Amino acid sequence: CAFLSPQxxxxxxxxxxxxxxxxxxxxxxxxRSISQSSTDSCSSVCSDSSEDESSPxxxxxxxxxxxxxxxxxNIKQADFGRREIExxxxxxxxxxxxRKRAGGEKPLAGAKVVGCTHITAQTAVLIETLxxxxxxxxxxxxxxxSTQNAVAAALAxxxxxxFAWRGESEEDFWWCIDQCVGxxxxxxxxxxxxxxxxxHWIYKKYPSLFKKMKGIVEESVTGVYRLYxxxxxxxxxxxxxxxxxxxxxxxxxxxxxxxxxxxxxxxxTTDVMFxxxxxxxxxxxxxxxGCCAALKALGAVVYVTExxxxxxxxxxxxxxxxxxxxxxxxxxxxxxxxxxxKNVVGREHLxxxxxxxxxxxxxxxxxxxDMVSLRTADLRWEHVRPQVDHVIWPDGKRIVLLAExxxxxxxxxxxxxxxxxxxxxxxxxxLIELYNxxxxxxxxxxxxxxxxxxEYVASLHLSTFDAxxxxxxxxxxxxxxxxKHGPFKPNYYR
Numbered sequence: 001c002a003f004l005s006p007q008x009x010x011x012x013x014x015x016x017x018x019x020x021x022x023x024x025x026x027x028x029x030x031x032r033s034i035s036q037s038s039t040d041s042c043s044s045v046c047s048d049s050s051e052d053e054s055s056p057x058x059x060x061x062x063x064x065x066x067x068x069x070x071x072x073x074n075i076k077q078a079d080f081g082r083r084e085i086e087x088x089x090x091x092x093x094x095x096x097x098x099r100k101r102a103g104g105e106k107p108l109a110g111a112k113v114v115g116c117t118h119i120t121a122q123t124a125v126l127i128e129t130l131x132x133x134x135x136x137x138x139x140x141x142x143x144x145x146s147t148q149n150a151v152a153a154a155l156a157x158x159x160x161x162x163f164a165w166r167g168e169s170e171e172d173f174w175w176c177i178d179q180c181v182g183x184x185x186x187x188x189x190x191x192x193x194x195x196x197x198x199x200h201w202i203y204k205k206y207p208s209l210f211k212k213m214k215g216i217v218e219e220s221v222t223g224v225y226r227l228y229x230x231x232x233x234x235x236x237x238x239x240x241x242x243x244x245x246x247x248x249x250x251x252x253x254x255x256x257x258x259x260x261x262x263x264x265x266x267x268x269t270t271d272v273m274f275x276x277x278x279x280x281x282x283x284x285x286x287x288x289x290g291c292c293a294a295l296k297a298l299g300a301v302v303y304v305t306e307x308x309x310x311x312x313x314x315x316x317x318x319x320x321x322x323x324x325x326x327x328x329x330x331x332x333x334x335x336x337x338x339x340x341x342k343n344v345v346g347r348e349h350l351x352x353x354x355x356x357x358x359x360x361x362x363x364x365x366x367x368x369x370d371m372v373s374l375r376t377a378d379l380r381w382e383h384v385r386p387q388v389d390h391v392i393w394p395d396g397k398r399i400v401l402l403a404e405x406x407x408x409x410x411x412x413x414x415x416x417x418x419x420x421x422x423x424x425x426x427x428x429x430x431l432i433e434l435y436n437x438x439x440x441x442x443x444x445x446x447x448x449x450x451x452x453x454x455e456y457v458a459s460l461h462l463s464t465f466d467a468x469x470x471x472x473x474x475x476x477x478x479x480x481x482x483x484k485h486g487p488f489k490p491n492y493y494r
Contacts, residue, residue, distance in 0.1 A: 055172065056165050063157045070156040071179065073149040073165040081121075081154030085128070088121035091417035094425035094460035095129045106134030107432045114180050114188040115139045116198035117219075118146040118410050119164045122417050124155055126424035130431065131160065135190075138183065140176040142194040142364075144168040145387065145403055145411035177201045181209065190431055191216040195364050196223030203235075210237035215434035215442065217427055219243040220364045221285075221340035227446050239442035241430045243423070246449040247493070248457045250286050253423040258362060259290035260416050261409035262336070263298070269388050269402050269412045270358055275299035278332045280325060283339035284311040287362050291336055292320060303328050307339075325349055334358045336408075337368035347373035350391075353399050360402040362409065369405040387412045418464070425457045451487035 061075045062068045089096060113135045117123050127137055139155070141147045141164035148166070155162045161183075163176035181188065181202055188209060193199050199216055202209055215238050218224050224244045230236040243249055266272065279295050280303040281288050292302050292315070304320045306312035312322045329335070329349045333356070337344050340363050347370055353359070361368050374391055382390040382398075390398040403411035430449065434442065462469065477484035 057172070057175070061156075063159070065159070067156065067159060067161075069161045069183075071163045071165075071176065072152040072156055075153050075156060077150040078153040078157035081124075081148070081150035081152070082157070084121040084148065084151055085124045085154055088125050088417045092122065092125050092421035092424065093464055094421050094457060095125055095428065097460050098425065098428055099129055099132045102133050108435055109134035111135040111190055111431070111435050112186065112188045113137050113190045113192055113431065114198065115192040116142045116177060116180070117192065117194040118143055119152050119155070119162065120146065120148050120410065120415070121151050122415065122420040122424065124151050125417075125421075126428060127155060127160060128158065129424070129428055133428070133432070135431075137161075138163075138180040138186065138188070140164055140180045140198065141168070141173070142197060143407055143410060144170070144173050145406055173197075174201065178205070181206055187212055189214050190435060192427060192431060193218045193220075193223050195220050196226040199223070200226065203230075207237075213238045214437075216240040217243055217430045217434065219249060219423065219427060222364045224446070225340070231444075231446050236444050236446070238444060239434060239437075240446045241434060242446050242448055243426055243430055246426055247451070247454045248422050248426050248449075252419050254286035255290045257290070257415050257419045258287045258338070258409065259294045260419075261413055262291045262362060263294050264413035265402070265408040265411070266334075266358070266360070269385070270400060272334075272358065274334075276301070277334060278328070279303070279334040279336065280305065280323075280328055280332045282325065282335070282337045282344050282368070283341075283363075284308075284315040284320075284322075285338065285340075287338040289314075289318075291338060291362060292318070296320075300334075303332065305344075326352075329353055332357065334360075336360055336362055338362040339368060340364065342367035343370045344368045346370045350374065350399065351393075353397075355397045356400065358400045358402065359405075360408045361405050362407065364407060366405040366407075371405045374401070418461075422457060422461060425460060426453070429453055429457065448491070451489050451491050451493065455486050455488065 056071050056073055060068060061070070061072070063075060108130060111134065113130055115127065115137060116139070119139065119141045127139060130137055138161045145166060147164045152162050152164050161180070163179045168176065177198055178201065181198070190213070191199055191202070193216060196218060199218070216227070218227055218240060221244055224242045227236065227240045227242065266274070274295060275298055278301045281291050281295070282305045284292070284304050284306045288304065292304065295302050302320050304315040304322050305325050306315060306322055315322050325345070326349065329352050331354065335345060335353070335357060338361070345359065345368065350370070350373065359369065378394055380392040382392060384390055387403045389401045389404065391401050392398045402408055409415055426449065472484040474484065482488060
């Protein structure tokens with residue numbers, strides 16, 4: 001990181017561095033998800049519920065400065081979106097520090113970053129920080145339900161080519177990604193991805209773009225899994241940084257963000273009281289741990305399913321009963337998936353769920369629930385409110401499906417800005433490192449963040465709590481065999 005002093009971050013040249021919902025009338029295509037759910041029940045999350053449902057692709061919009069290289073719901077919402085972004089900035093201290101420390105030096109000067117993430121007030125702060133650091137950006141959404149329309153409008157008004165709106169169809173989703181990477185006379189240097197869809201699209205349609213690209217930064221379990229598959233097959237064309245497995249992502253965003261936002265999403269959509277309810281959480285990784293802790297605090301009876309014996313043992317030690325889903329699926333009131341896998345909840349489980357069971361997903365992708373099996377002729381869908389559908393069986397039994405099986409918290413509520421500041425700062429520094437790395441430092445492989453960078457990102461947030469670190473004496477540092485300035489843990493520590 002050229003604009004940070006060597007005392008703050010020290011890199012080596014070693015590899016360890018970044019070691020359809022059918023409507024009741026049945027008239028809408030199953031592949032489309034545009035419905036009342038594409039409008040908004042709360043202004044801070046969604047767009048004005050009075051706006052029309054026509055596709056933004058059908059109308060030409062321009063910013064006050066004449067820019068038309070974008071596609072969003074309504075450019076007139078830019079002022080409101082700007083206030084949302086400014087409010088998020090107050091809770092994202094690390095990115096504000098990076099902006100100040102850049103000064104006259106632009107560590108991303110000349111960089112062209114193409115991104116595919118959730119487009120919210122928090123990610124808008126990251127995108128605009130990258131621009132302050134010198135980058136040019138083009139952006140699409142990684143989820144069809146999570147875009148805050150007003151924020152997208154503010155980004156466009158600020159001169160950023162953004163292609164996203166809340167309630168995209170599957171076709172729109174890929175069209176928006178294509179608009180980002182297929183633009184004429186625009187060769188991206190860097191990819192910032194969340195879920196791997198952008199990377200996948202470039203491999204599929206524009207593989208030549210990788211010839212001049214410096215690298216990929218990926219922040220999700222799903223996307224990282226795809227990168228490791230490419231690397232194992234010898235098809236990874238550029239260096240990639242696995243942000244998801246950095247300590248500052250795993251232990252903060254995945255855990256604390258989900259701990260606070262799971263309840264917000266559930267209560268906004270269902271109005272259900274959770275005291276005494278029986279809930280099964282599929283997966284006890286960091287996301288599952290956060291969900292379980294929040295639900296337990298409300299007095300819910302929580303069960304856990306796990307494939308990993310270490311995570312299963314952690315769940316047992318935390319006081320949760322580890323079971324197979326089939327053992328309790330008939331009796332539970334809520335089923336939450338957060339494994340990163342596919343078909344965790346299959347049709348055999350869905351058929352056995354009791355009437356009124358709430359079903360939702362906290363993983364990145366909607367593959368965790370077998371949605372295909374729910375879109376069959378024998379089941380009827382009834383839209384209840386934004387992001388809430390009843391799926392009704394022939395005998396009248398119904399389950400409550402949230403966000404069509406997509407990521408609950410970002411589809412149905414907001415997420416804490418402060419914890420996303422930690423992840424966003426990590427992403428920004430990873431981009432800076434890849435962009436400025438000397439030739440040959442990074443090969444065509446997947447790297448983890450160095451512990452020094454994790455510690456630096458954490459330190460940027462301590463002043464918010466008026467926290468004071470203890471400084472080791474020379475003798476103490478020598479005894480531990482480390483530098484008194486860190487890193488304080490080995491690179492393999494998680």
